[in-house]
Amino acid sequence: MAIEELLYKDLTYKLRGIFFKTYKELGRGLNENIYRNALVVELEKNKIAYKKEIEIPVFYENIKVGKQRIDLLVDERIILELKATPKLHHESIKQLLFYLKATDIKLGILVNFGDKLEIKRYIN
Template sequence: MTEQEISKIVFDCALRVHKALGPGLLESAYEECLYYELKKSNLKVEKQKPLPLVYEEVKLDVGYRIDLIIEDKFIVEIKAVETLNEVHLAQLLTYLKLTDCKLGLLINFNVKLLKNGVQRVINGIL
């Protein structure tokens, strides 16, 4: 399955979650519900996956955790904030770089229309 195909499935699942719950909940609630929806789609999904940093051949556990990684090649970073800002984007860009993943979605569920809360990041480019 390609990253593009995964992206569409993730967006559709996120839309279902957002329609059911609306804005205003905690990030963890959206993460659990999106994880559940994605698992129903028969995708390999891992949540809160630890991500070590390798520096000069030393593997460092510095506390990075990927919200959702799908099929070992697509990252979803979930937020429930008033406004996405540069630090949220930087976080996803870092995860993409450290995992060599090509595509990710930054999803803010705290919006009236979900399409306004989604940023697609490809190879470090919005």
């Protein structure tokens, strides 16, 4: 897919810059919440709308059996799922895909502040 065809191209370009800046400033090895808080600072500085820790109910046979939490919802249209592990795991991808399906949001970005910065886009 050419860059011109990317979903929410301008916003995702800004977000990538924020991810790189945050990783460069903080480095690796910190708790996921620290990275999230730093991203919130950058989102506010850049006047990008966001919500954090959005609850997603989980149902079994139409009965609510639990809930999951989205790390950040940016501009009501991009889910950011943050990790701080040495490498991304398949479970993290499945988690983000669940969030996309449950919310009908079109784009999710999985960001791992691990041994190296990993940024993965997923389309619903």
